[in-house]
Amino acid sequence: MNKDLDKLHPYPFEKLNALKAGLTPPDNLQHIALSIGEPKHPAPAFVKQVLADSLEKLSAYPLTKGIPELREAISTWLCRRFQLDAVDAETQVLPVNGTREALFAFAQAVVDRTGSPLVISPNPFYQIYEGAGFLAGAELKFLNCSADNNYLPNFDAVDEETWQRCQLLYLCSPGNPTGAVMDIPLLQQLIQLADRHDFIIASDECYSEIYPDENNPPPGLLQACAQMERHDYSRCVVFHSLSKRSNLPGLRSGFVAGDAVVLQSFLRYRTYHGCAMPVPTQLASIAAWNDEQHVIENREQYRQKFDVFKEILDDTLPLSLPDAGFYFWADTSAAKVGSDEDFARELFANEHITVLPGRYLARQAEGVNPGVNRVRMALVAPLDECREAALRIRRFVLNARKNPA
Numbered sequence: 001m002n003k004d005l006d007k008l009h010p011y012p013f014e015k016l017n018a019l020k021a022g023l024t025p026p027d028n029l030q031h032i033a034l035s036i037g038e039p040k041h042p043a044p045a046f047v048k049q050v051l052a053d054s055l056e057k058l059s060a061y062p063l064t065k066g067i068p069e070l071r072e073a074i075s076t077w078l079c080r081r082f083q084l085d086a087v088d089a090e091t092q093v094l095p096v097n098g099t100r101e102a103l104f105a106f107a108q109a110v111v112d113r114t115g116s117p118l119v120i121s122p123n124p125f126y127q128i129y130e131g132a133g134f135l136a137g138a139e140l141k142f143l144n145c146s147a148d149n150n151y152l153p154n155f156d157a158v159d160e161e162t163w164q165r166c167q168l169l170y171l172c173s174p175g176n177p178t179g180a181v182m183d184i185p186l187l188q189q190l191i192q193l194a195d196r197h198d199f200i201i202a203s204d205e206c207y208s209e210i211y212p213d214e215n216n217p218p219p220g221l222l223q224a225c226a227q228m229e230r231h232d233y234s235r236c237v238v239f240h241s242l243s244k245r246s247n248l249p250g251l252r253s254g255f256v257a258g259d260a261v262v263l264q265s266f267l268r269y270r271t272y273h274g275c276a277m278p279v280p281t282q283l284a285s286i287a288a289w290n291d292e293q294h295v296i297e298n299r300e301q302y303r304q305k306f307d308v309f310k311e312i313l314d315d316t317l318p319l320s321l322p323d324a325g326f327y328f329w330a331d332t333s334a335a336k337v338g339s340d341e342d343f344a345r346e347l348f349a350n351e352h353i354t355v356l357p358g359r360y361l362a363r364q365a366e367g368v369n370p371g372v373n374r375v376r377m378a379l380v381a382p383l384d385e386c387r388e389a390a391l392r393i394r395r396f397v398l399n400a401r402k403n404p405a
Contacts, residue, residue, distance in 0.1 A: 007134040011127060012360035019345050025352035032389045034377040035354040037176070037327065041247040041301055041382075044294045050287045051251075054280035062276040065267060066095035073286045074255045082223040085231060091260035092233065094267055095277050095285070098252040099206050099239040100128055103170075106237070107132035109269035110200050110262065111167050118165040122153045122172055124362035124371045126204065129170040138167065142365040151178035151329070155190065163197040174207040174218055177361055177376040178329045179322020187224035194235040200262060203238045206254070209245040209295055210302055211324040218324050222258060233258040237266075244326070245295055246288045253277065253285040302326050305379040305386045312390035316397045328377040329358070337400045340375050346400070351392040 010018075016035060025031070065071075071089035078087045087093060096102035103126070111117050111133070119133035123142035133140045141162060143153035152175075169190065173182040187203075194201050203221035211217055225233045241254035256263065277285075288294075306321060309328065313319055317335060319328050332343040340357040347353050358374030379386055 002135070004135050004137065008131050009127070012356060015360045016344070016354070016356060019341060019357070020348050020354070023345065023349045025348055025350070029352040029392070032353045032381060032385055032392070034379070034381070034389060035356040036380070037244075037378045038249055038380055039244055039247040039326075040380045041298055043247050043251075044288065044291070046291070047246065047248065047251075047284050047288050051280050051284040054283045057279035057283070060279060062279050062282070064271045064276045066277060067279065067282050070095055070282045070286050070289075073289045074257065077289045078222065078257060081217070082220045082226070084222060084226050087222070087257060088260065092257055092263065094256045094263050094270070095282065096239075096254050096256055096270075097275055097277055098243060098249075099204060099241040099254045101252075101275060102239055102254065102256055103128050103202065103204060104132040104135075105270065105273060105275070106202055106239075106256070106266060107136040107138070107168055109266045111136035111138050113137040116165060117167045118162065119168045119170065120158070120162075120166050121170045122175065123365050124177055124358065125170070126172060126176050127361070129204075130363070133168070140363075141166075142363050144365050144368065144370045145175065145178055145180065146370050151175060151180035152182060152186070155186075155193070160197075163193055163199070166197060166199040169194070169199055169201050171201060171203040171221070173203065173205060173220075174211070174322070174324035176204075176207060176325065177327045177356075177358070177374075179207075179325040179327055181218045181323040184219050184224050184227060187219065187221055188228055191221075191224060191228065191230070191236060199235070200259075201236050203236070205238050206241040206244055207325040208240065210299060210326050212299075212303060212306070212321065214296070214299070232260065235259060235262070237262055242285060242288050245298070247298060248288065251281055251284060253281055253288075301383065302379060304383055308383065308387050309377075309379065309390045312387070313394055313397075316394045326379050328379065330355075330375050330377055331373060332375055333373045335397045335400050337397075340371065340373050343375055347393065347396055350399070351396050353389055353392055353396075 071093045074093050075087040075089040117138040119138040120141045121129040123144050145151045208218050221236050221238050237258035243249040337343045344357045356376040358371030362369050362371035
């Protein structure tokens, strides 16, 4: 067996299941899951209709590169959304089966195992980055994202020798779980570092379409490139998905876009990997990328849920609104329950609500785990369910303060 498999940590939800094992929550309270970032808003009806109408296309093998119409739809969306002059649909766009598999596969394609390759990741982070780096034969370096730095990695603390070893830098903006957004100057600083030290930037932007201000969408890596007049997007690749944007997590549809030279090699890898997207999925994806109204309505639903949580909990469990995304990265120290694990365990046992301990989403780096005393709350449930969850969390915290652990 591949010995690098031994480096993989249990997935956060495995740890969460072990934490909850043996607990018996009140059976008169319906379970509310705030732990998994799985959108629960209805999938767009018009997308489902296109999928249903296209099922006869299952009789043909799909191409790994995808049909030209899908790549054109993605190129058009990118240019419209990120104010780009052009994205070559033939060479700078590649459909993928959701960003999870693509983020993992990308490292396998671009990391050179000779020498001592290094992959740099934010901390906390989406666990796929770590597994991808380990199984590509690389060492991982984690950059802590704390309140002191507005939950962004402190790239200035990375020395020249580390940058020189770096082959792949994972970014996540808006961040999971913090919701922090990188601005254009910071992204351009990283592009300049990539030029100087010859590494690739993989920017996970799958939360980019969930944000509070319709007039202020989060910027993206390709946008930062374009403002530097770098329309070849050299060393820069972005990952986008329909899962969060369009409430289509089960469609497993996304794309990778950017540097044509990098994508040419990634396409060759994927051709052997065998991960072509079914044609009905591609046709449904075209419909989704071509429509913005359902995305606007989706954002409004999340705004309502954030407002409800803040209104109910603000004087009990202080919550900072994220720049974007659908998570609260809540500080549990005010609850007087103990650690983030204690908070999650006791909240489930007393109120039948599942949240994810922050330490499960991070690693010890520079002597600290930046997820300790944090929990991730995903506001993916319907509005009424989120209101009920907030009321129960308030009750739980108030009771914990009366009877501290």
